[in-house]
């Protein structure tokens with residue numbers, strides 16, 4: 001189970017507490033909440049006292065998000081900022097859907113709010129004809145984080161409280177149990193499940 005922790009939890013922790021500077025009571029929207037990364041971020045943010053709204057494209061998964069501690073789930077869609085009741089009052093957005101939604105994420109923030117772009121579930125196409133003057137909300141912060149910087153001088157892994165995270169996992173305060181564990185000979189099936197959008201969390205392949 002420990003193997004499933006660092007990539008998602010170290011990345012989610014850094015996005016939340018370094019890039020977004022989340023503090024208790026803040027309203028945070030996590031787009032792509034049912035992903036393994038999103039689930040880790042929901043747990044960390046809720047434990048830190050944030051109020052979390054998490055998104056999925058599938059309303060049947062709303063219960064999964066609220067069971068993780070999200071205050072509410074919303075259906076993921078490109079123009080969520082137009083529909084969400086808290087538009088212009090959101091303190092922070094962790095956007096894992098990516099380039100196709102990040103401008104919409106900026107549009108739901110309050111002045112001084114922050115968005116962190118850290119996932120590309122919606123694809124890697126660049127933001128088309130990005131023109132900040134015409135498309136970007138005023139007075140908000142856009143940040144990016146990629147885990148490939150862990151271990152470089154500005155981003156020591158010791159910055160992340162991995163021991164504390166592991167203790168919270170052991171105590172049941174954070175959920176890190178893999179959704180499924182496969183033997184190495186089942187790696188094709190693991191890919192099939194992932195590509196069919198049935199993973200519902202982190203899957204582990206064991207080479208024993």
Ligand SMILES: NC(=O)c1ccc[n+]([C@@H]2O[C@H](COP(=O)([O-])OP(=O)(O)OC[C@H]3O[C@@H](n4cnc5c(N)ncnc54)[C@H](OP(=O)(O)O)[C@@H]3O)[C@@H](O)[C@H]2O)c1
Pocket residue numbers: 007008011032034035036037038055056057058061076096097117118119120121122123145146147148197199200201202
């Ligand atoms: N920045 C970093 O350092 C870093 C580190 C790790 C991962 N990542 C990135 O973070 C993202 C999440 O990674 P993961 O491994 O946690 O993913 P994952 O568990 O494989 O994510 C699966 C989820 O993706 C959602 N999804 C699939 N296609 C989508 C689409 N077109 N639009 C919106 N949602 C879609 C599905 O949600 P629903 O069906 O419920 O909507 C599904 O539950 C990936 O883009 C990954 O590359 C970044």
